Every structure is written in C-alpha cells, then in structure tokens.
Amino acid sequence: MDGSDDEQSRPVLTAHPLQRIGAYALALLGEASSPEKLTPKMFGDAVDRVTEDAVTAALVRDTKSDRGFWLKSSLSFFPNSKMNHLSNAKKDKGTIEGAVRAWRTRPEEKTWPTAACVLCGRGAVGFFGKVDVPLAESDLYRNNTPRGHAGMALCWPCLCSFYALPYGCRLTGGPSTALHSWDERFMARTLSRRVERNRQFIALGRADPQGVPAREVLALQALRHHEDRLTAGVDLLVFGNNNRGQTLEIQSMEQPVAEWLRRSSRPPRRRGFPALLRAHATADRPGVVGLARNAFRSPERIAGACGRYLAARLDRGVIGDDTADLAELCFSLVIEVMRMNQNEVDEVKAAGAQVAAWLNAENSAGQLRRFNATLKEQKQMRHWLMRRNIDALLDAESGIDGPLITENQFRLLFDPEVEDAWFHRQLLLVSVVQRLHELKFNPGDRAEVAAEMATEEKDHPEDIEYMKDEA
Ligand SMILES: [Zn+2]
Structure with missing residues (x-):
C-alpha cells in the first residue's frame, strides 16, 4: 500500500466541528475509541456500514413508511442525493442500489484533482457540495468555498466523516442537534453513547422511542454522564441542510x-x-x-x-x-x-x-x-x-x-x-x-x-x- 493510499484511509481531526463529530462517529462505528486509533481496515468496515445503511434506507423509498425515519432524516443531511431522490419511487431495486453505491464509492485515483483537502491539507479526491456536506454552500458557514466554485476539495476520510455525521447527531427528522467540544475525552465518551443508540435506529430506519427532549437538555445529560474534569466548554449545534434552506444555530456554554x-x-x-x-x-x-x-x-x-x-x-x-x-x-x-x-x-x-x-x-x-x-x-x-x-x-x-x-x-x-x-x-x-x-x-x-x-x-x-x- 503506498503512502497516499494509507492517507486516504486514515481520518484525522480537523478544525471543522461537524467533520470532527463525523470522524468520531466513524471511529466508533469501526470499533475504535478515537479517530487516530482507526486502522485502514477498521475505517473500511465503518464506511461499509454507513453505505449499507444508506442503501437499506434508499430501498424503503417512502419516508412515511414505519422504516422510513432515516430516509426522512437524510433529507436534512444529503438532499437530492441518490439516497432520497424523488425519482427513486419509480426505479427498480437494482438501479437504486447501484446508484447509492456509486455515489458512496471513492472516486478513482486518475480523477483526483491536484488540490489539497480544505480541511486537513492532504490530497483531495474531488470537489463536493451540498449533496455530500451539510452547510457546504451556506452563507452562515462557508467552509472556505467561494461562491460559484465546484465545491469543497476534500480527501476521502474527511468526506466519509460527513457521511458518518448523522450517527453522531440527535436526529429529529428535521434539523439535527449535535454537541461539540474541544475536550477530546468528552467527545469520545459523549459520541460513543450517541453512536451506540443511533446505529440501531439508523439500521432499522426507526425514530428513537425516547423521543426528543429540549435541545439544551442534551448538553446537560452529556455533562452528567461525563466522569472527568472538562478541559473546554461545550457547543450545541442545531443545523439543517435541506432544500428549503440551510440553517445553523450555535449556542456555547463556557467551560466554568x-x-x-x-x-x-x-x-x-x-x-x-x-x-x-x-x-x-x-x-x-x-x-x-x-x-x-x-x-x-x-x-x-x-x-x-x-x-x-x-x-x-x-x-x-x-x-x-x-x-x-x-x-x-x-x-x-x-x-x-x-x-x-x-x-x-x-x-x-x-x-x-x-x-x-x-x-x-x-x-x-x-x-x-x-x-x-x-x-x-x-x-x-x-x-x-x-x-x-x-x-x-x-x-x-x-x-x-x-x-x-x-x-x-x-x-x-x-x-x-x-x-x-x-x-x-x-x-x-x-x-x-x-x-x-x-x-x-x-x-x-x-x-x-x-x-x-x-x-x-x-x-x-x-x-x-x-x-x-x-x-
Ligand atoms: Zn481531509
């Protein structure tokens, strides 16, 4: 395996809060405690898991079905994607499955641009926009992407972090809520609980039966379950990427x-x-x-x-x-x-x-x-x-x-x-x-x-x- 290939199967943490949440989700889906402990094999398994869940959801076709919750939620992460495209209702199983897998497959090396990933600086595998990355084209959260540009240059692990992001969020079917902190231990522990719950519900396409408490309470619950002294404050991100508009609301709680x-x-x-x-x-x-x-x-x-x-x-x-x-x-x-x-x-x-x-x-x-x-x-x-x-x-x-x-x-x-x-x-x-x-x-x-x-x-x-x- 050459150096660049290894690089394309090792997620790193960047300064982007949503990428960080997604990287932790990938780590936990791959059975590692943090992104840097993820081996290329574990990374591959985690990405496969995320792809399989996307295929399963796409084949449900109907967001109102009792297995349609993840499909419905996906409209707030990856609108107009092969996963939830309106035309899927008329397509056969093989066509939908093929299209979702193609969308989630790493682009061939010969098509990679000579650009660096805007988040981690390693080699990019393509340019990606709103279909793949929440808020990529939002005025609220520009992500270094100038208007009219082909999208964000991203490496494969950073892109996959966004594909795994939903596993690290509290899903409502509409805007999602995520907790972020620069305290890595807090991130690892809080996301491990969240991913553990979500992986089952996403696979089944069902909503969490515990319901949706007020978003701020999510932060309090996480703090209450954390055993170590916090080294940073906690941010609450409420965001949506759907066709009606991209939204992002951030509330921050100081460390003290x-x-x-x-x-x-x-x-x-x-x-x-x-x-x-x-x-x-x-x-x-x-x-x-x-x-x-x-x-x-x-x-x-x-x-x-x-x-x-x-x-x-x-x-x-x-x-x-x-x-x-x-x-x-x-x-x-x-x-x-x-x-x-x-x-x-x-x-x-x-x-x-x-x-x-x-x-x-x-x-x-x-x-x-x-x-x-x-x-x-x-x-x-x-x-x-x-x-x-x-x-x-x-x-x-x-x-x-x-x-x-x-x-x-x-x-x-x-x-x-x-x-x-x-x-x-x-x-x-x-x-x-x-x-x-x-x-x-x-x-x-x-x-x-x-x-x-x-x-x-x-x-x-x-x-x-x-x-x-x-x-
Ligand atoms: Zn990257």
Missing part, C-alpha cells in the same frame, strides 16, 4: 459553567441538584430545561433562580435539608463560575451568620418571614438591619456577639457605588439559609406559620425521570 453543572449533577455534590431543578421548574416547563437554557444564555440567571426559590421557601419559616444543599450549590456557582471576589463572599457570609444567629435566638418563624420579606425592598432591608444592629449593640442578652453588621458589609449590600449590591443582598439571604440550617433552626411557631403557607410544590414528572436516568 459546564464544569460546574457536571460536578453539581454528580456525586458527591449532587445532593442539591434536585432542588436546583425545582428552582428552575415552572408549571409548564421541567426544571432541567430551564436550567440548561440559563446555563447557555447566562449563568447569573441560575443564581437568580436559586435566590427566588430559597426566598419562597423561607416564607414557610422552615429550613429544609434541600434548601441548605441548594444554598451550598449557589455559593459554589458564585465562586467557580461568576468569579466573585472571595473577600466579598466572606463578608456577605459573615453578615448572614450574624443575622442567622439573631433569628435563631429569637426562635421565631414569623421573624424569619419578616426578614425574608425585606428582600423585595432594599429600604426595608436596610431599616431591618439598622434596627436589629442597634438592638444587638444595646442588649448584651441579644444572643449574638458584636455588631449584627459591619460598616463594610453595609457598604457591600447598599452602597449605590457597588455595582452588584442587589446581588449581594440576595446572597445574604442564601447565607442566612445556610447558617440557620447549621444551627438546626427549629422555631417554636413553625407549625403555625407553615400551615398558613401550605402549598407544597410537586416535582415535574420530567425532572423525576431525568434524575432516574443514571449513568
């Missing part, structure tokens, strides 16, 4: 929030995770969807949702174990993701500990509720703290040592010059919850206050299902 979510949803930290989901659930949307969306759009909103949830629970005058666990998760987010200054976090926590000590000495759920209510109006909170501060200083029996709140803490909470003062006030509440739980706060009037507020929320069924889905 992705790593925080991964750790939060796994032992030993996951104790607070069910409460984190509850904090994001609404009547018509499971928490896992809200959480995943916030993680992509703005991690600060996760802290906001935690704060609102804790405040609502405090109105019952009770500190549950789940609220304390959520408070802990919330602080880890603030430090690891939002990168809040550690001194400021310590100051807010110190003030929270003093407020908690005062409330604990009062032993009253009603007082806790009154303090909680001040969060809505900063003037009230300010007044509440000033008032208790004076009482504490004057009364040696107040149950707390020293001032309730220091000048510096006051500044962090209320100074208009402090940009995040509102956020510090929310964190004050979170730290009060955490400290009261440590103090085993169990107020005498708790039954009375809880009865007034008796509205127990239920977990969203999809969130229960999500937590059950163990790695």
Whole structure:
C-alpha cells in the first residue's frame, strides 16, 4: 500500500466541528475509541456500514413508511442525493442500489484533482457540495468555498466523516442537534453513547422511542454522564441542510459553567441538584430545561433562580435539608463560575451568620418571614438591619456577639457605588439559609406559620425521570 493510499484511509481531526463529530462517529462505528486509533481496515468496515445503511434506507423509498425515519432524516443531511431522490419511487431495486453505491464509492485515483483537502491539507479526491456536506454552500458557514466554485476539495476520510455525521447527531427528522467540544475525552465518551443508540435506529430506519427532549437538555445529560474534569466548554449545534434552506444555530456554554453543572449533577455534590431543578421548574416547563437554557444564555440567571426559590421557601419559616444543599450549590456557582471576589463572599457570609444567629435566638418563624420579606425592598432591608444592629449593640442578652453588621458589609449590600449590591443582598439571604440550617433552626411557631403557607410544590414528572436516568 503506498503512502497516499494509507492517507486516504486514515481520518484525522480537523478544525471543522461537524467533520470532527463525523470522524468520531466513524471511529466508533469501526470499533475504535478515537479517530487516530482507526486502522485502514477498521475505517473500511465503518464506511461499509454507513453505505449499507444508506442503501437499506434508499430501498424503503417512502419516508412515511414505519422504516422510513432515516430516509426522512437524510433529507436534512444529503438532499437530492441518490439516497432520497424523488425519482427513486419509480426505479427498480437494482438501479437504486447501484446508484447509492456509486455515489458512496471513492472516486478513482486518475480523477483526483491536484488540490489539497480544505480541511486537513492532504490530497483531495474531488470537489463536493451540498449533496455530500451539510452547510457546504451556506452563507452562515462557508467552509472556505467561494461562491460559484465546484465545491469543497476534500480527501476521502474527511468526506466519509460527513457521511458518518448523522450517527453522531440527535436526529429529529428535521434539523439535527449535535454537541461539540474541544475536550477530546468528552467527545469520545459523549459520541460513543450517541453512536451506540443511533446505529440501531439508523439500521432499522426507526425514530428513537425516547423521543426528543429540549435541545439544551442534551448538553446537560452529556455533562452528567461525563466522569472527568472538562478541559473546554461545550457547543450545541442545531443545523439543517435541506432544500428549503440551510440553517445553523450555535449556542456555547463556557467551560466554568459546564464544569460546574457536571460536578453539581454528580456525586458527591449532587445532593442539591434536585432542588436546583425545582428552582428552575415552572408549571409548564421541567426544571432541567430551564436550567440548561440559563446555563447557555447566562449563568447569573441560575443564581437568580436559586435566590427566588430559597426566598419562597423561607416564607414557610422552615429550613429544609434541600434548601441548605441548594444554598451550598449557589455559593459554589458564585465562586467557580461568576468569579466573585472571595473577600466579598466572606463578608456577605459573615453578615448572614450574624443575622442567622439573631433569628435563631429569637426562635421565631414569623421573624424569619419578616426578614425574608425585606428582600423585595432594599429600604426595608436596610431599616431591618439598622434596627436589629442597634438592638444587638444595646442588649448584651441579644444572643449574638458584636455588631449584627459591619460598616463594610453595609457598604457591600447598599452602597449605590457597588455595582452588584442587589446581588449581594440576595446572597445574604442564601447565607442566612445556610447558617440557620447549621444551627438546626427549629422555631417554636413553625407549625403555625407553615400551615398558613401550605402549598407544597410537586416535582415535574420530567425532572423525576431525568434524575432516574443514571449513568
Ligand atoms: Zn481531509
């Protein structure tokens, strides 16, 4: 085997996210753990598998048949190809099969152009466009192909990566969703799960009976199943290549929030995770969807949702174990993701500990509720703290040592010059919850206050299902 032939049967990873996903899919179809471990023999087997599945789907002819799901999905990857051409309905089996195999056969060496593959720089075997490569001619994602050009110059392994791409995507029949990261271990593990599922459904032409969760949830699931620290963020690509137009939407989750979510949803930290989901659930949307969306759009909103949830629970005058666990998760987010200054976090926590000590000495759920209510109006909170501060200083029996709140803490909470003062006030509440739980706060009037507020929320069924889905 000469050097160039070997080169044409060894996929490499390039900078193109969809090529990378396809190269991993090829590797996994060839029973290798990553593209560089694929031998020419394994590569050949993987490509054969992909071709056989394309032939099987083409012979179904009807996308509405109960074995037609892969054929229908293929319209979003390889529109107008020999696999799903409209005229196939009138053609006989042998003609369709021959045409699909010819389309998926490596071009003869004598026809190869003297051009380099635009993705990996090795020798190209031809020029390829929209029929073979999703988004090849998209304005959104030009792939170095000038308009009016014959297509992208590609080597055989890069082209085959695009043929295998569907195995690495979540297929919907319409636009597909794929997860991408520059963290190779994450890619290998996440795609191994995806390819394992898809290879059966693609071969059978059936849709995944698990249905289609919200696209952002796909990222959360993958993070939850990943055992190692992430070394890069995660991108969610939603794309379509069909005749009505090429679309591509990219959402990115930065490494710190992705790593925080991964750790939060796994032992030993996951104790607070069910409460984190509850904090994001609404009547018509499971928490896992809200959480995943916030993680992509703005991690600060996760802290906001935690704060609102804790405040609502405090109105019952009770500190549950789940609220304390959520408070802990919330602080880890603030430090690891939002990168809040550690001194400021310590100051807010110190003030929270003093407020908690005062409330604990009062032993009253009603007082806790009154303090909680001040969060809505900063003037009230300010007044509440000033008032208790004076009482504490004057009364040696107040149950707390020293001032309730220091000048510096006051500044962090209320100074208009402090940009995040509102956020510090929310964190004050979170730290009060955490400290009261440590103090085993169990107020005498708790039954009375809880009865007034008796509205127990239920977990969203999809969130229960999500937590059950163990790695
Ligand atoms: Zn290439």
